[in-house]
Amino acid sequence: MATGNSFRFTGVEGVRFAVENLAEACRFAADWGLAYQPSSDPEVKVFRAVDGSEVQVVCADPALPERTPIGGGSGLCQIIWGVEDQASLAALAEELGRDRKVEYGTDGTLHSVDDLGIRLGFRVARRKPVNYEVTRYNAPGQAERINRRAQVYKVAMPREISHIAIGVDDAAEAARFYVERLGFIVSDRYANRGLFMRCSASGNHHHVFFMNARVPGTHFNHLAFKVRDIHEVIGGGQHLESLGWSTFAGPGRHTISSACFWYFQSPFGGSWEYAADEDMVTEEWEAQDFAAVSHIFSEWTFGLEKSDGTLKGPISHSKEQKL
Ligand SMILES: [Fe+2]
Incomplete structure (x- = not known):
């Protein structure tokens, strides 16, 4: 059993999607603000955030397991986790090799699967933070932006991948592998119906979120x-809307993790989220158990559909009403 961050995880290095409409998916990724990166494999389209976190896109092909997304249609094909060094990869290979197939790809990525059959990759982190001037705010009596106009964002330029969320039949069961085998830490939870987990004690509030979904199966x-501030969330979202992409939820602010967000429906089988000002935590963070009620999704959100008392957003897909 893994304890602590014995594999020295750094975060989500990349996510591979298999999609039914490759051109549409690539257009969305570019509009999102990711940079297209020519790849050695013409079948794999690569888009990167500023720090090098990447989205890989391939055409879905049900005849090829490695191109069949979890849940069918368009969707997730593989999550690639970063680790600090080669020794961590070797330790992971030994740990996971006890009960499942592990193999190294030609580029050194270690491939395996979790207990749900989600393909996992592990590689020595290539992400490199790029410095920038952080936003300065003029709070009453504490001015920090003097004689300078505030930055305007016409488009977003995402800095890095923050986290991935996956709908499952049993969130607690899905999380077990990550906690017991990989040493992930639960940061917050909705009982056992939604678990926010981080891959290292210090850093992001969560890197992966499993939630009980209304739709059976794993999706x-x-x-x-992550973008730089709430203004980039808004600027990026307005740009997406101007190009005809549809809002899924937002803009708004999450209750759990504190992030300002704007979700858009995407051609990747789920939505993509701009997030700013998420909680960052250390080993001193105390996980809380929140009631799995719809309104916990956000502290506030513009454009909510409230008429039935529920909020439009990912957690409204939880099946808590049935429990
Ligand atoms: Fe999220």
Whole structure:
């Protein structure tokens, strides 16, 4: 059993999607603000955030297991986790090799699967933070932006992948592999119906979120990208809307993780999320158990459909009403 971050995880390095409409997916990724990166394999389209976190896109092909997304249609094909060094990869290969297939790809990525059959990749992290000037705010009596106009964002330029959310039949069961085998830590939870987990004690509030879904089976729900501040969330979202892409939820602010967000429906089988100002935590963070009620999804959101008392957003897909 893994304890702590014995594999020295760094975060989500990349996510591979298999999609039914490759051109549409590539257009969305570019509009999202990711940079197209020519790849050595013409079948794999690669888009990167500023720090090098990447989205890989291939055409879905049900005849090929490695191109068949979890849940069918368009969706998640593989989550690639970063680790600090080669020794961590070797330790992972030994741990996972006890009860499942592990193999190294030609580029050194270690491939395996979790207990739900989600393909996992592990590689020495290539993400490199790129410095930038953080937003300065003029709070009453504490001005930090003097004689300078505020930055305007016409488009978003996502800095990094933050987290991935996956709908499952049993979130607690899905999380077990990550906690017991990989040493992930539960940051917050909705009882056993939604678990936010981080891959290392210090850093992001969560890198992966499993939630009980109304739709049976395992499905990609959303992928979140960090942007610099709430203004970039809004600027990026307005740009997406101007190009005809549809809002899934937002803009708004999450109750859990504190992030300002705007989700868009995507051609990847779920939504993509701009996120700013998420909680960052250390080993001193105390996980809380929240009631799995719809309104816990956000502290506030514009454009909510409230008429039935529920909120439009990912957690409204939880099956808590049935429990
Ligand atoms: Fe999210």
